Amino acid sequence: MRTNPHILEINTAVWLNKLSEKYGKKIPLCHVPDEELDKFKKYGFDAVWLMGIWKRSPEAREVAQNNEEIKRAIAAFNPNYDKKYIAGSPYAIYDYTIDPDLGTEDGLKNFRQRLNERGVALLLDFVGNHFAIDHPQTLENPDFFINTGMEAPAQNPEWFFRTEKGVFIAHGRDPYFPPWTDTAQLNYFNPKTQEYMLQCLERISSFCDGVRCDMSMLSLNKVMKDTWGNYLKYDYPKEEFWTKAVSKIKNINPLFSFIAEVYWGLEWDIQEMGFDYTYDKVLYDRLRFSTAEAIEAHLGAEHLFQMRSIRFISNHDEESALKAFGKEKSLAAAAIISTIPGAKMFSLDQILGHKEKIPVQYTLESEKDDEEIISFYQKLLSIINHPSFHGGQWTVKKVLSVNDSLTYKNVLCCSWVQGIEHKIVVINYSNAEAVCKVTLKRFKFKELKDDIAGKPVDIPVEEAYKNGITLQLKPYEIKIYGTTI
Known part of the structure; x- marks a missing residue:
């Protein structure tokens, strides 16, 4: 894989x-x-x-x-x-x-x-x-399982079942929950x-x-x-x-x-x-x-x-x-x-x-x-x-506040870089609108493409490179951009 x-x-x-x-x-x-x-x-x-x-x-x-x-x-x-x-x-x-x-x-x-x-x-x-409680090994090899032999358990009897041969075997169990009553605990x-x-x-x-x-x-x-x-x-x-x-x-x-x-x-x-x-x-x-x-x-x-x-x-x-x-x-x-x-x-x-x-x-x-x-x-x-x-290098990116708005804190941003390819992911993970600025100065790119919309972003490349891009994001809005460096 x-x-x-x-x-x-x-x-x-x-x-x-x-x-x-x-x-x-x-x-x-x-x-x-x-x-x-x-x-x-x-x-x-x-x-x-x-x-x-x-x-x-x-x-x-x-x-x-x-x-x-x-x-x-x-x-x-x-x-x-x-x-x-x-x-x-x-x-x-x-x-x-x-x-x-x-x-x-x-x-x-x-x-x-x-x-x-x-x-x-x-x-x-x-x-x-x-x-399963009727797995053949419960009869052939009961000691593969948690058991109390032919003697009924003195405590928590509801954790156990009795096999055809009379052995008391425990049900499978997560210690924080009741037993799974269709199972036998190894x-x-x-x-x-x-x-x-x-x-x-x-x-x-x-x-x-x-x-x-x-x-x-x-x-x-x-x-x-x-x-x-x-x-x-x-x-x-x-x-x-x-x-x-x-x-x-x-x-x-x-x-x-x-x-x-x-x-x-x-x-x-x-x-x-x-x-x-x-x-x-x-x-x-x-x-x-x-x-x-x-x-x-x-x-x-x-x-x-x-x-x-x-x-x-x-x-x-x-x-x-x-x-x-x-x-x-x-x-x-x-x-x-x-x-x-x-x-x-x-x-x-x-x-x-x-x-x-x-x-x-x-x-x-x-x-x-x-x-x-x-x-x-x-x-x-x-x-x-x-x-x-x-195959790229992943980095969490910090977005910036716009006009002192604190909604940028609801935005997750990361980038992936492989060779000349660069992906930028911006997601507003909240139920309210958010505004933020994403800086792009690390990479000199030729074109900024909106991968979800499948078309170039309508912003001059030089302006985006110099000043970043300011985003008005709807609740839970997803932006994935692609650039060629």
């Missing part, structure tokens, strides 16, 4: 059902039409993350179909939904084989090959923290668990070019110790699982990519274990809840950390960007994450302008596409596909 790659998350089951309806026949992965794959290359995506590709659990399906919260969420946008389209969670994995509803292993290999022929990588899920203090999961990861790596590792921090030794304490039974590991995992797979394929979903300020720890990219939830929260000044402060972090961060305003865990941010703010936020260093992750729902968050257990699309939003993203993706955003 390029430096600062563009990644598209696709809910695989929903996407294939939509394609099946579009083409009037069932479309498994191996039969996805070429014109659909061509779109990924056309819009400048470096990788496609097929979310939810692995075999789902029958028991997790039953849990989902009887979960009142899931049913209410679906009924909110589709009151007449058919229960058969509620599958088990894609994060309660029964087996690391492709789900038969989506295709075959040969079909997955063919899909990857066709993507690669277009210069697009394939990313798949690796859920390291847990398996015990990484057991060396045999680590060996088994390394085998699973090596198998997954044969089908793809990288993995997105779900809730990666939960498998860290300290986090596991703090979460599960005396239930662990085994000695504290001498090495982190992720250090071994990244080393093992990259020894096989040095170009293989590791992306971590990680929170709690542990991003740098995970990066130091060899991960290529880590979630930047801090930026998401600042974009959603804070100010331009707070966002700019976050972008002052160490450059390598910035390069290894993955920026997003939408994914399957979050509210839709349109609902979380509002329309205009969401588009401005999208422009910000698209024009700073690091990987940029977009969800297909985001690009299609969908407002509803689909529960991951539901496999049908919830609403019609929004052509205005699609048009915006087509334009934005086309602009940021320029080499300057992938």
Whole structure:
């Protein structure tokens, strides 16, 4: 993948059902039409993350179909939904084989090959923290999991379930939330668990070019110790699982990519274990809840950390960007994450302008596409596909006040320079008008072009070079300029 790659998350089951309806026949992965794959290359995506590709659990399906919260969420946008389209969670994995509803292993290999022929990588899920409650290993090797043997747990019995063989196994759990009742918690203090999961990861790596590792921090030794304490039974590991995992797979394929979903300020720890990219939830929260000044402060972090961060305003865990941010703010936020260093992750729902968050257990699309939003993203993706955003030098630029107005503080500005090409990004990240001056004296340029409007800026070049440009910006207005030095 390029430096600062563009990644598209696709809910695989929903996407294939939509394609099946579009083409009037069932479309498994191996039969996805070429014109659909061509779109990924056309819009400048470096990788496609097929979310939810692995075999789902029958028991997790039953849990989902009887979960009142899931049913209410679906009924909110589709009151007449058919229960058969509620599958088990894609994060309660029964087996690391492709789900038969989506295709075959040969079909997955063919899909990857066709993507690669277009210069697009394939990313798949690796859920390291847990398996589904009916995963075969819960019966064959219960000590792979946190368990209390045949004796019921003395504390927090709601954290556990009992297998057919009478062993009490813990559900997967984030320590800040209730357990995921369709999952079984793996015990990484057991060396045999680590060996088994390394085998699973090596198998997954044969089908793809990288993995997105779900809730990666939960498998860290300290986090596991703090979460599960005396239930662990085994000695504290001498090495982190992720250090071994990244080393093992990259020894096989040095170009293989590791992306971590990680929170709690542990991003740098995970990066130091060899991960290529880590979630930047801090930026998401600042974009959603804070100010331009707070966002700019976050972008002052160490450059390598910035390069290894993955920026997003939408994914399957979050509210839709349109609902979380509002329309205009969401588009401005999208422009910000698209024009700073690091990987940029977009969800297909985001690009299609969908407002509803689909529960991951539901496999049908919830609403019609929004052509205005699609048009915006087509334009934005086309602009940021320029080499300057992938090989250039990035700098945060300070804008100046005009007539003592303080609204310049709401404006974010940065520049990218590669060779004779120069890009300048100016965004008013507020719900009020802003006025500011952007200085251009560092670069002697021949023409100033408005990349969004697709035409030259109506200002004499010498005047712009000497005095800068004064901008009156509407709420959440985006300006991206291109110059040739």
